Amino acid sequence: MLVLTNLSWARNPYANPIRPRPNARLFGPTVFNFLEIQTRRVLAELEVQQINFVLKKRALRFVAAAVEDWLYSEAVLPVSDWSRLGEGYLFMPDPRSMSFSSEVAFGYESGPPDKFDEYGRVPGDSDFGNQAMRDREWDSFQAFKGEFARKFGPRRRGRSFQAGRLDNEVDDPDSHKHHLDQEAMKPQQPQGAPNRRKRRTARKRKRRH
DSSP, X not given: OOOOOOHHHHHOTTBOTTSOOTTOOSOOOOOOOGGGOOBOOOOOHHXXXXXXXXXXXXXXXXXXXXXXXXXXXXXXXXXXXXXGGGGGTTTOOOGGGOOOOOEEEEOOSSSOOEEEETTSOOTXXXXXXXXXXXXXXXXXXXXXXXXXXXXXXXXXXXXXXXXXXXXOSBOOHXXXXXXXXXXXXXXXXXXXXXXXXXXXXXXXXXXXX
16 A cells, blocks of 8 residues: 655644645646655554545545455444544554655756646746745754654654665664654644634633623
8 A cells, every 4th residue: 555645744743734835736747756665563353444435435436355245344443533543643654764855956958947846836936945944844843753753652653765775674772762852843833823722721711800
């Protein structure tokens, strides 16, 4: 199974989930680094049931399985809200095995070169190479590494090729502690979202007066 995750979600899962992702589009030229696909992840039985549930819900007409009981994953799942499946980590890659790339450029034997930023934007786009956005995502990305380290321990859930070799399966103690310390960079609330807790508190104070 290949899971494709929106880059902005993996870099900043704390952002406002209802805001459009960067450079959202149906079609466009794509540059894909095959070596960054994470492998070696082992799914638990419950995770398989959760994935089967999502596949069934997204099916337009037919579903099939080798065993009939596999078609009824909802019967064994404690929750059906997609955002709560796997406690929100089901379809998320391990950020510790992700690179933080910015731009890619390549040329041809004839004709002008092509250049894209990490969201497929090209030179001339007003948001091309948005450094302020990268800075925010860098902090949230490091914090998410810490969250993953705390949740899953030093053993990585997925591994990819970095610098020509496969990532380590288990982080050494110093690397694990470094990741844990980075969780302190986590934003206090979804970025761009209203602080509902403060608004409720303000309303309570008004009622008291």
